[in-house]
Amino acid sequence: xxxxxxxxxxxxxxxxxxxxxxxxxxxxxxxxxxxxxxxxxxxxxxxxxxxxxxxxxxxxxxxxxxxxxxxxxxxxxxxxxxxxxxxxxxxxxxxxxxxxxxxxxxxxxxxxxxxxxxxxxxxxxxxxxxxxxxxxxxxxxxxxxxxxxxxxxxxxxxxxxxxxxxxxxxxxxxxxxxxxxxxxxxxxxxxxxxxxxxxxxxxxxxxxxxxxxxxxxxxxxxxxxxxxxxxxxxxxxxxxxxxxxxxxxxxxxxxxxxxxxxxxxxxxxxxxxxxxxxxxxxxxxxxxxxxxxxxxxxxxxxxxxxxxxxxxxxxxxxxxxxxxxxxxxxxxxxxxxxxxxxxxxxxxxxxxxxxxxxxxxxxxxxxxxxxxxxxxxxxxxxxxxxxxxxxxxxxxxxxxxxxxxxxxxxxxxxxxxxxxxxxxxxxxxxxxxxxxxxxxxxxxxxxxxxxxxxxxxxxxxxxxxxxxxxxxxxxxxxxxxxxxxxxxxxxxxxxxxxxxxxxxxxxxxxxxxxxxxxxxxxxxxxxxxxxxxxxxxxxxxxxxxxxxxxxxxxxxxxxxxxxxxxxxxxxxxxxxxxxxxxxxxxxxxxxxxxxxxxxxxxxxxxxxxxxxxxxxxxxxxxxxxxxxxxxxxxxxxxxxxxxxxxxxxxxxxxxxxxxxx
Amino acid sequence: xxxxxxxxxxxxxxxxxxxxxxxxxxxxxxxxxxxxxxxxxxxxxxxxxxxxxxxxxxxxxxxxxxxxxxxxxxxxxxxxxxxxxxxxxxxxxxxxxxxxxxxxxxxxxxxxxxxxxxxxxxxxxxxxxxxxxxxxxxxxxxxxxxxxxxxxxxxxxxxxxxxxxxxxxxxxxxxxxxxxxxxxxxxxxxxx
Numbered sequence: 102x103x104x105x106x107x108x109x110x111x112x113x114x115x116x117x118x119x120x121x122x123x124x125x126x127x128x129x130x131x132x133x134x135x136x137x138x139x140x141x142x143x144x145x146x147x148x149x150x151x152x153x154x155x156x157x158x159x160x161x162x163x164x165x166x167x168x169x170x171x172x173x174x175x176x177x178x179x180x181x182x183x184x185x186x187x188x189x190x191x192x193x194x195x196x197x198x199x200x201x202x203x204x205x206x207x208x209x210x211x212x213x214x215x216x217x218x219x220x221x222x223x224x225x226x227x228x229x230x231x232x233x234x235x236x237x238x239x240x241x242x243x244x245x246x247x248x249x250x251x252x253x254x255x256x257x258x259x260x261x262x263x264x265x266x267x268x269x270x271x272x273x274x275x276x277x278x279x280x281x282x283x284x285x286x287x288x289x290x291x292x293x294x295x296x297x298x299x300x301x302x303x304x305x306x307x308x309x310x311x312x313x314x315x316x317x318x319x320x321x322x323x324x325x326x327x328x329x330x331x332x333x334x335x336x337x338x339x340x341x342x343x344x345x346x347x348x349x350x351x352x353x354x355x356x357x358x359x360x361x362x363x364x365x366x367x368x369x370x371x372x373x374x375x376x377x378x379x380x381x382x383x384x385x386x387x388x389x390x391x392x393x394x395x396x397x398x399x400x401x402x403x404x405x406x407x408x409x410x411x412x413x414x415x416x417x418x419x420x421x422x423x424x425x426x427x428x429x430x431x432x433x434x435x436x437x438x439x440x441x442x443x444x445x446x447x448x449x450x451x452x453x454x455x456x457x458x459x460x461x462x463x464x465x466x467x468x469x470x471x472x473x474x475x476x477x478x479x480x481x482x483x484x485x486x487x488x489x490x491x492x493x494x495x496x497x498x499x500x501x502x503x504x505x506x507x508x509x510x511x512x513x514x515x516x517x518x519x520x521x522x523x524x525x526x527x528x529x530x531x532x533x534x535x536x537x538x539x540x541x542x543x544x545x546x547x548x549x550x551x552x553x554x555x556x557x558x559x560x561x562x563x564x565x566x567x568x569x570x571x572x573x574x575x576x577x578x579x580x581x582x583x584x585x586x587x588x589x590x591x592x593x594x595x596x597x598x599x600x601x602x603x604x605x606x607x608x609x610x611x612x613x614x615x616x617x618x619x620x621x622x623x624x625x626x627x628x629x630x631x632x633x634x635x636x637x638x639x640x641x642x643x644x645x646x647x648x649x650x651x652x653x654x655x656x657x658x659x660x661x662x663x664x665x666x667x668x669x670x671x672x673x674x675x676x677x678x679x680x681x682x683x684x685x686x687x688x689x690x691x692x693x694x695x696x697x698x699x700x701x702x703x704x705x706x707x708x709x710x711x712x713x714x715x716x717x718x719x720x721x722x723x724x725x726x727x728x729x730x731x732x733x734x735x736x737x738x739x740x741x742x743x744x745x746x747x748x749x750x751x752x753x754x755x756x757x758x759x760x761x762x
Numbered sequence: 763x764x765x766x767x768x769x770x771x772x773x774x775x776x777x778x779x780x781x782x783x784x785x786x787x788x789x790x791x792x793x794x795x796x797x798x799x800x801x802x803x804x805x806x807x808x809x810x811x812x813x814x815x816x817x818x819x820x821x822x823x824x825x826x827x828x829x830x831x832x833x834x835x836x837x838x839x840x841x842x843x844x845x846x847x848x849x850x851x852x853x854x855x856x857x858x859x860x861x862x863x864x865x866x867x868x869x870x871x872x873x874x875x876x877x878x879x880x881x882x883x884x885x886x887x888x889x890x891x892x893x894x895x896x897x898x899x900x901x902x903x904x905x906x907x908x909x910x911x912x913x914x915x916x917x918x919x920x921x922x923x924x925x926x927x928x929x930x931x932x933x934x935x936x937x938x939x940x941x942x943x944x945x946x947x948x949x950x951x952x953x954x
Contacts, residue, residue: 139899139901140899140901140902143899143902143905143912143914144912144914178901178902181901362898363895363896364896365856365858365859365895365896366857366858366859366896366900367896367898367900368896368898368899368900371898403804403841404894404895404896404897441800441801442800442801442804443839444800444835444838444839444840444841444842445839445840445841445842445894445895446839446840458800459797460797461797461798461799461800461835462799462835463834463835463838464838464839520900522900522901522903523858523859523862523900524862528900529901560858563858596858596859596862596900607858607862610861611858614895618895620838748867752917752918752919
């Protein structure tokens with residue numbers, strides 16, 4: 102994507118190059134952005150993108166100069182693939198090379214008014230016409246009507262369920278209200294493969310600023326003052342960690358980005374690495390300068406092949422332009438990055454296990470009497486931060502610690518990216534200021550619960566986190582409050598559950614996950630989780646005994662006190678938090694052998710609603726154990742003695758006549 | 763040694779299979795550093811579809827790493843496979859969201875229909891079945907991937923249907939187009 106240029110040797114070179122890139126951008130009449138993020142890609146977004154590229158490169162004189170961009174996640178995965186078409190005046194307002202944006206265009210962005218105008222928030226999400234659920238066959242029409250004609254294709258616009266009105270731009274869609282993109286600022290805006298797009302939006306300007314005018318001490322002071330805390334879940338103050346790494350004795354020092362996003366139900370890091378790989382890289386170079394390290398590693402999940410490729414390409418681009426390698430921008434500072442792929446082990450998200458894996462060994466954690474900032478990778482001082490933490494560094498440097506600290510709550514500054522998924526209407530990727538309430542995120546942004554069901558709980562923090570019930574919906578989301586509620590921030594997965602989800606079964610799911618992912622090194626984790634899982638399996642199978650809940654609590658306390666690493670210490674959280682808020686549900690499983698959510702097989706019965714049953718006979722034919730009887734066109738009946746509760750009848754009934762009691 | 767030299771190699775998904783003396787070539791790709799054992803094993807698996815015993819033996823000899831340690835690594839990480847792969851690979855997401863939307867029943871349906879245990883290969887060699895913790899495509903849950911082709915919003919019945927077509931020789935991509943259209947029709951039908 103980027104044109105061949107020689108290495109940039111100074112900040113001045115970078116500024117000149119940026120002017121050149123912006124000048125090129127200003128000659129484009131119309132920009133088409135096709136979201137190829139984690140949600141849109143499997144829905145055929147790549148074919149849509151190819152369609153636009155083919156249209157732009159087709160024969161004949163073109164009336165407009167068009168730039169087609171393949172972008173990272175634009176957020177509203179539910180409605181993918183997403184395509185935006187914007188005119189030059191709808192592009193970024195902060196570039197002197199582009200004409201002023203009409204004041205009425207996007208309007209104000211609620212929740213972000215305090216963010217000032219210096220930062221590329223005008224292009225917060227792409228301006229211009231917002232099309233959803235675009236199929237490859239729609240490309241020709243969009244091209245003819247919108248790109249060439251400047252008109253809107255009504256049928257592809259987003260329609261608000263509640264009001265029935267069509268939204269022309271993203272800003273008019275409720276999902277996008279309250280978003281505040283800092284780490285993801287350019288995700289969905291810049292072409293994910295292009296370093297030029299990143300540079301045009303003041304990418305690497307923070308690095309240039311650091312190298313030209315700041316000492317390592319200044320950088321650390323700025324990061325400390327911003328109040329940034331680790332985005333991987335722990336929430337440890339980033340500045341403090343950097344300070345320890347800088348002060349640690351030993352050479353060389355290593356710097357690591359944790360992109361081993363293992364929490365099931367989370368794809369924030371994936372979206373970030375695929376959408377704005379350069380933000381992670383720039384943050385790491387700045388970190389390297391601050392702590393005195395010249396060797397960086399990015400550890401990425403092997404299940405994320407696109408992220409691996411994007412990061413790899415980005416590293417090569419950055420090297421070619423002189424942001425990585427020897428004597429970066431003529432400063433004398435050298436830094437380079439290597440990318441390692443994980444092997445599919447959840448425990449490798451733990452810092453010591455990750456470092457063992459980087460060394461080519463089995464990913465077993467060790468006790469952290471000595472922190473990894475003092476002796477980590479190869480026994481040397483090693484600074485590990487989550488990729489989202491790294492991506493927050495360039496904006497902090499560029500716009501200042503005060504700007505960043507003005508966002509969020511007193512103890513949790515800035516924004517957080519969440520993957521909002523589960524039984525919520527608008528699934529997608531959101532970045533909001535810390536301190537927003539769960540209700541705002543789930544109901545205002547997420548649009549509430551699907552299929553007219555009621556909200557039951559939201560699971561945050563992955564397998565180490567917990568479930569938060571409806572009574573706590575008005576709690577603000579920050580590191581400390583979520584911990585007090587018995588859950589945790591975690592890396593940012595937010596899984597919404599409705600009334601049909603059994604909390605005991607959910608706890609069982611997480612414990613089974615953790616049992617399989619426990620590395621087996623320490624006994625409490627290896628045996629404790631297995632025993633807790635055994636109890637939960639008995640309970641969900643209707644064989645729970647009095648005293649089981651107390652036994653679960655004892656095991657939970659034991660794990661927390663004695664397990665070696667965070668995986669084991671927090672393994673009981675899914676059980677403890679559901680016991681705290683949904684104890685009655687556990688008791689019903691044990692005392693009444695009944696699953697109130699009607700999810701645990703055998704702990705509820707199937708019934709055929711005589712009113713709704715048309716007697717079509719499909720369930721009778723499909724029942725594997727011949728438990729259903731009935732005459733044609735007469736209501737059918739299930740024989741409980743024969744029924745094995747497989748649920749096939751409910752799956753095949755086209756009249757929703759099979760119910761659960 | 764400067765950082766550039768140390769970081770000369772960036773691990774990348776290999777695009778083509780290894781030729782003659784494949785292990786040696788892969789070792790050279792990483793400068794023969796024993797700490798790059800895992801990337802090397804990943805490259806062997808990408809080329810061969812699994813980790814052949816002979817290759818691991820060569821790897822151990824060349825790197826002076828005991829075979830026991832290599833075996834430990836191969837069995838610790840879920841993505842490594844010591845048996846050859848079937849003709850098609852089914853990846854089923856068992857992440858939280860997929861699970862909540864019935865992924866375990868889908869797993870059972872695949873297992874029962876094609877006699878393929880999770881993590882194993884079907885007796886006829888058609889399918890290798892690899893359930894994974896999360897694919898990060900939660901918005902499409904439940905998600906199944908067949909030979910790299912994504913199928914979102916699947917059900918026990920629809921996966922069996924798709925996989926039967928694949929077993930009968932149809933391309934997963936064609937099946938995906940079919941499934942996508944049907945899903946779309948279903949959505950439109952519901953809306954009207």
